[in-house]
Amino acid sequence: MAAAVAQRGGGGLSLCLASAGVVKALSIAAFTLAWTHSIEKTAWQEDWRVTDAGLELVQARIKGFGAGMEPPPEARLVDGWFQWAPPPTPRPEVVLGNSGAAGEWYLCHEARCQTLSEIFGHTIGASVTTMSACNSP
Known part of the structure; x- marks a missing residue:
């Protein structure tokens, strides 16, 4: 899937995932979000950074x-992926829906990808997941 991204250790900011009343804090500074488009069945990836201002989209890639x-228009074809860097706009949160038509969202860091269900330890199904920057415990 995606290239390896950095992990932050000990305190500071984390990535928080909230779904169906459960919150998971991941001590990571950057990650890749990957999924398959529900209609076109095409792979999509986004590289995100966890910042004091919120989550910042660094680069997006699409396989078709x-x-x-x-x-x-500014996207360039690199190794079979159209890729581009959107303007840096920190977001307080990013909401991920799941239609069930394309499989799950994958969160990748340190060259390892996991589904949201694997991260939460139970099936997410059609539940909405909200991502945000949060303080590490």
């Missing part, structure tokens, strides 16, 4: 294009 997923 089609219904509602056209890469922007």
Whole structure:
């Protein structure tokens, strides 16, 4: 899936995932979010950074294009992926839905990818998951 990203140790900011009343804090400074588009069945990846201002999208990649997923004009084809860097706009939270039509979201860091269900330790199903920056315990 995605390239390895950095992990932060000991205190500071973490990535918090909340779904169905359960919150998981992951002590990571950056991660890749990966999924398959529900209609086109095309792979999509986004590299995110956890910052004091919120979650910041660093780069997006898509394996092809089609219904509602056209890469922007500045995208470049690199190793079979259209990739681009959107303007840095920190977001307080990112909400992930799941239609059930395309499989699960994958969160990748340190060259390892896990589904959200694997991270939470139970099936997420159609539950919404909210990502945000939070303070490490």
